Amino acid sequence: MSSQSPAATALVDRxxxxxxxxxxxxxxxxxxxxxxxxxxxxxxxxxxSRPKTDLEKGEKGERKDRKSRKKKKGVNDVDGPILEERxxxxxxxxGDLSKYTAEVVAALPEEERSRIAGLFKAQGNDAYKSRDFxxxxxxxxRAIETTPKAEPVFYSxxxxxxxxxxxxxYELVVQDCDEAIKLDPxxxxxxxxxxxxxxxxxxxxxxxxxxxxTTVLEKFTNQATPLAVERVLKTMSTKNAQDILKSRGPxxxxxxxISAYFAxxxxxxxxxxxxxxxxxxxxxxxSFKALEEHDYQRSFELINKALETGFSWDVGRSxxxxxxxxxxxxxxxxxxxxxxxxxxxxxxxxFTQSLVKIASVYMEQGQTDKAFECFEEAxxxxxxxxxxxxxxxxxxxxxNKFDDAAKNYTKSTELDDNFVFSHIQLAxxxxxxGNLANAMxxxxxxxxxxxxxxxxxxxYGELLLDQQRYQDAIEKFDKAVEIEKSKNPQNVLPLVNxxxxxxxxxxxxxxxxxxxxxxxxxxxxCEAAVATLAQLSLQQGLVDTAIKYFEKSAELxxxxxxxxxxxxxxxxxxxxxxxxxxxxxxxxxxxxxxQAM
Ligand SMILES: *[C@@H]1O[C@H](CO)[C@@H](O)[C@H](O)[C@H]1NC(C)=O
Ligand SMILES: *[C@@H]1O[C@H](CO)[C@@H](O)[C@H](O)[C@H]1NC(C)=O
Numbered sequence: 001m002s003s004q005s006p007a008a009t010a011l012v013d014r015x016x017x018x019x020x021x022x023x024x025x026x027x028x029x030x031x032x033x034x035x036x037x038x039x040x041x042x043x044x045x046x047x048x049s050r051p052k053t054d055l056e057k058g059e060k061g062e063r064k065d066r067k068s069r070k071k072k073k074g075v076n077d078v079d080g081p082i083l084e085e086r087x088x089x090x091x092x093x094x095g096d097l098s099k100y101t102a103e104v105v106a107a108l109p110e111e112e113r114s115r116i117a118g119l120f121k122a123q124g125n126d127a128y129k130s131r132d133f134x135x136x137x138x139x140x141x142r143a144i145e146t147t148p149k150a151e152p153v154f155y156s157x158x159x160x161x162x163x164x165x166x167x168x169x170y171e172l173v174v175q176d177c178d179e180a181i182k183l184d185p186x187x188x189x190x191x192x193x194x195x196x197x198x199x200x201x202x203x204x205x206x207x208x209x210x211x212x213x214t215t216v217l218e219k220f221t222n223q224a225t226p227l228a229v230e231r232v233l234k235t236m237s238t239k240n241a242q243d244i245l246k247s248r249g250p251x252x253x254x255x256x257x258i259s260a261y262f263a264x265x266x267x268x269x270x271x272x273x274x275x276x277x278x279x280x281x282x283x284x285x286x287s288f289k290a291l292e293e294h295d296y297q298r299s300f301e302l303i304n305k306a307l308e309t310g311f312s313w314d315v316g317r318s319x320x321x322x323x324x325x326x327x328x329x330x331x332x333x334x335x336x337x338x339x340x341x342x343x344x345x346x347x348x349x350x351f352t353q354s355l356v357k358i359a360s361v362y363m364e365q366g367q368t369d370k371a372f373e374c375f376e377e378a379x380x381x382x383x384x385x386x387x388x389x390x391x392x393x394x395x396x397x398x399x400n401k402f403d404d405a406a407k408n409y410t411k412s413t414e415l416d417d418n419f420v421f422s423h424i425q426l427a428x429x430x431x432x433x434g435n436l437a438n439a440m441x442x443x444x445x446x447x448x449x450x451x452x453x454x455x456x457x458x459x460y461g462e463l464l465l466d467q468q469r470y471q472d473a474i475e476k477f478d479k480a481v482e483i484e485k486s487k488n489p490q491n492v493l494p495l496v497n498x499x500x501x502x503x504x505x506x507x508x509x510x511x512x513x514x515x516x517x518x519x520x521x522x523x524x525x526c527e528a529a530v531a532t533l534a535q536l537s538l539q540q541g542l543v544d545t546a547i548k549y550f551e552k553s554a555e556l557x558x559x560x561x562x563x564x565x566x567x568x569x570x571x572x573x574x575x576x577x578x579x580x581x582x583x584x585x586x587x588x589x590x591x592x593x594x595q596a597m
Contacts, residue, residue: 097123102145110148117147121154128161137161155180156190163193173197185583188217192225199228204236205571212575213582229575233568241563244554250331253558254525255489258296258330264394265353265387266419271319280309284320291323294489300327318348326357332558334361345381352378352385363395364559371395386415390422397425402433420450424459431463439463454480454487458494465497470505474498492519496528509536527556534569543577 100116108116124139140158147154159176162169177194180187195210211232215225252258270288273281287302303324311317325340338361344354359374375392378385393408409426412419423446431439443460450456461476480494499515502508513536519529534549550570557563 097142100142100146105146113146113148117143117151117154120146121157124157124161128157131164133161133164137165150179150183152180152183152187152190155183156187156193159190159193159197163197168197168200170197170201174201186217188214191217195228195232199232204232204239205575208232208236208571208575209578212579216579216583216586229572233571234564236571237564237567238560240567241557241560244563245332245560250333252296252300252327253330254523254527254556255294255296256491256523256525257527257558259294259489261326261330262291264391264421265356266416271315274313274316276312278310278312280306280311280320281313281316283309284311284316287320287323296327299323303327314347315351318344318351318354321347322351322354322357325354329357329361329364334365337361349381352382353387355381356385356387356391359391359395363398368395368399384415386412386419386422388412389415390419390425393422393425393429397429397432400432402429405429406433420446420453420455423449424456428459428463452483454483454491454494457483458491458497461494461497461501465501465504468504470501473501474505477501490522492523492526493528495519495522496526496532499529499532503536509540512536525556527553530556531566538573543573547573547577 097116097119105113105116120139120143124136124143127133127136127139137158140154140161143151143154144158155176159173159180162172162176174194174197177190177197180190181194184190191210192214195207195214198204198207198210208229211225211228215222215229218225220226270285273285277285283302283306287299287306290296290299290302303320307317307320307324311320321340321344325337325344328334328340329337338358341354341358341361345351345358355374355378359371359378362368362370362374372392372395375388375395378388382388389408389412393405393412396402396405396408406426406429409422409429412422413426417423423442427439427442427446430442440463443456443463446456447460457476457480461473461480464470464473464476477494477498481498484490484492484494495515496519499512499519502515503512513533516529516533516536519526520533523529530549530553534546534553537543537546537549547570550566550573554563554566554570557566
């Protein structure tokens with residue numbers, strides 16, 4: 001999200017960097033220790049960095065692809081029996097098998113029944129080849145009835161027929177593959193076929209389970225299957241994230257998140273009450289007091305009440321609409337937020353903060369052009385509002401336009417130099433633009449100017465960590481932690497950063513975990529701590545613990561994207577655990593593979 005303090009953006013960066021930098025270590029670690037499988041998580045987590053292939057297109061494009069492929073080849077399941085049965089030309093093809101009725105067959109010795117079942121299958125394969133799937137399915141059914149010993153290939157081939165019928169009979173595909181896999185748990189083609197049927201039936205966890213098994217059984221040699229894992233994970237996470245957000249209803253995000261958002265605007269005095277304040281006027285002031293005490297839920301309730309009661313002056317109503325719009329934005333009601341904020345600016349056009357906040361809403365919706373329009377509009381009304389330039393800087397920063405961002409931070413600081421974040425972000429923008437010396441100097445100045453603030457130390461520490469100056473980074477984080485101890489609420493980010501540093505410095509997992517746990521003890525809703533603990537657990541092969549943290553991470557997630565990210569890890573890990581449970585025999589083999597990776 002755009003217009004928050006550097007706290008939130010940099011934090012997300014950090015965790016993402018951590019994940020990507022340590023991907024290899026984490027996955028190999030997981031694979032080796034847990035039994036199997038790091039690979040799947042590897043594919044899940046590298047999706048964005050890998051070259052895009054056809055299969056990685058958006059959902060819609062993909063469906064189209066699949067359809068057009070069907071049209072071209074007329075065969076939905078390209079891995080049909082033909083490919084499985086290349087050598088299976090039967091010598092004494094007897095042509096007409098109609099004499100082998102169920103009664104006739106029942107009377108024959110077992111050996112003869114096996115032979116005749118083979119003949120039915122061979123004819124089934126011929127029918128399949130000429131795309132007569134209904135006939136092929138019937139012939140495989142005869143093979144199944146005839147054979148004295150159940151053969152997995154008969155079921156798998158019949159499943160291929162169901163898969164290719166128009167419309168496909170996915171339920172029957174699943175049933176036949178169930179049989180085939182019961183007979184041969186390592187039957188990759190049946191597993192893959194069942195996975196595709198489950199995917200089509202939108203039974204995503206089953207599809208994921210089967211694609212995961214297929215990927216591992218194929219030892220990652222078939223490119224398509226890991227892509228299928230990725231595709232199902234993405235569909236499943238996105239869909240479930242949307243459902244969860246819908247059912248969750250309006251809920252304020254963690255307090256640290258809210259305070260970071262409010263802290264991204266310069267503090268202002270409470271509006272002065274009119275001579276004879278109305279009840280609504282007074283409720284507004286109470287709401288602001290609750291906000292100051294970080295009691296956001298109460299502040300939200302009070303502001304709703306105040307707006308129902310009414311105000312005796314426009315400035316009050318404009319302030320109230322701004323505040324309620326902010327809460328609406330924080331609970332994800334973007335349209336309601338825009339309406340309130342817009343009404344606020346219409347009432348008092350010089351109250352440009354409302355316009356800057358509308359820009360935040362547009363940014364969250366990915367509409368950067370609209371956000372810039374809001375900044376322009378705001379500058380027209382009040383060119384001296386330093387928040388406009390700071391937030392425009394933030395948007396430019398997110399867009400990697402570091403030079404313009406730096407100019408805007410500088411302008412913001414010129415208008416009011418008491419705001420620590422415009423100093424910090426200038427340094428970070430300089431660093432990102434490659435001006436290391438300027439950035440370091442800017443940080444040193446900021447630390448000197450704001451000796452009572454932990455943020456300059458924390459972000460300077462991150463910069464040192466980025467340069468692998470571990471001891472220096474730890475020293476800054478320690479100082480920041482010391483400063484935060486006297487604050488309420490306490491910002492625990494420096495603690496988490498210290499943990500990350502200890503881990504990156506010499507893989508000291510224990511110490512890293514102690515830092516994160518301490519952070520969580522102080523702030524149970526600290527997302528960075530939860531995400532880091534999840535990764536550290538994976539690293540040690542503690543998958544059940546990792547899953548608990550992923551679940552917690554999903555609870556704390558605010559946006560659909562964050563939630564989908566947490567769910568992806570959660571599902572991928574669960575699928576791997578399930579694989580390990582179903583295929584314990586493969587565990588050691590996979591270990592060897594993972595270690596060779
Ligand atoms: C705000 O409301 C006015 C009219 O009330 C409308 O013309 C304008 O487009 C709205 N602006 C935004 C940003 O929604
Ligand atoms: C701020 O950013 C804009 C681009 O959006 C740029 O045109 C402008 O020069 C920058 N500097 C100031 C001081 O506004």
